[in-house]
Amino acid sequence: MSSLGFHYVWDVYNCAFDAIALVSPVEKLMDDIIQSSSLTLIDKKFNQFAPHGVTGIYLLEESHLSAHSWPENGYIALDLFSCIALDDSTKIKNIIEDHLGQVRIEERKIERGIIG
Amino acid sequence: MSSLGFHYVWDVYNCAFDAIALVSPVEKLMDDIIQSSSLTLIDKKFNQFAPHGVTGIYLLEESHLSAHSWPENGYIALDLFSCIALDDSTKIKNIIEDHLGQVRIEERKIERGIIG
Numbered sequence: 001m002s003s004l005g006f007h008y009v010w011d012v013y014n015c016a017f018d019a020i021a022l023v024s025p026v027e028k029l030m031d032d033i034i035q036s037s038s039l040t041l042i043d044k045k046f047n048q049f050a051p052h053g054v055t056g057i058y059l060l061e062e063s064h065l066s067a068h069s070w071p072e073n074g075y076i077a078l079d080l081f082s083c084i085a086l087d088d089s090t091k092i093k094n095i096i097e098d099h100l101g102q103v104r105i106e107e108r109k110i111e112r113g114i115i116g
Numbered sequence: 117m118s119s120l121g122f123h124y125v126w127d128v129y130n131c132a133f134d135a136i137a138l139v140s141p142v143e144k145l146m147d148d149i150i151q152s153s154s155l156t157l158i159d160k161k162f163n164q165f166a167p168h169g170v171t172g173i174y175l176l177e178e179s180h181l182s183a184h185s186w187p188e189n190g191y192i193a194l195d196l197f198s199c200i201a202l203d204d205s206t207k208i209k210n211i212i213e214d215h216l217g218q219v220r221i222e223e224r225k226i227e228r229g230i231i232g
């Protein structure tokens with residue numbers, strides 16, 4: 001048995017409002033995740049909600065990275081779907097903490113497309 | 117306790133190769149899911165893999181819809197992340213079957229951003 005897709009889900013609580021309210025800091029976080037994981041960006045799109053809140057979607061050669069933030073609740077949802085398993089998802093958690101500070105991260109890994 | 121995001125995961129097996137190999141049929145399926153659910157499309161992006169396989173990402177007012185297909189394995193991964201719960205996810209399963217025929221659908225619903 002093996003899986004075709006590796007889906008990492010990070011629910012991040014206790015975020016500072018300003019860290020997730022606007023596109024700019026969320027984009028920096030997402031860029032850092034991509035660069036640190038040697039993933040290949042094809043295109044990225046953002047939606048800035050008024051007055052605050054962000055959706056970011058990165059189309060990757062390996063699949064996608066998404067972010068959705070609720071600054072009023074101190075919460076951001078991050079998902080990485082990849083056809084290649086991460087060597088070490090702890091690295092991503094460290095990047096999230098580097099950008100967002102003292103947050104609470106709930107990580108799930110979902111194997112997608114079980115074959116064999 | 118309530119959740120900020122409603123994340124629907126559909127792992128779809130036993131798909132016909134031609135139904136998921138190229139952008140065109142996958143785009144029609146995704147468009148139909150959006151229209152039937154009264155979701156609001158902001159932008160969409162696709163990647164056509166050579167010789168086959170598709171990534172599709174829809175940026176929605178409500179969050180996102182993604183698709184990743186492995187035609188050689190008869191598998192497509194569909195994810196809908198929405199700030200609004202679907203009235204009835206059975207409708208989506210029916211649309212998937214309308215487009216892809218006799219497939220096996222594994223559905224999961226993940227509540228994202230638990231507050232209160």
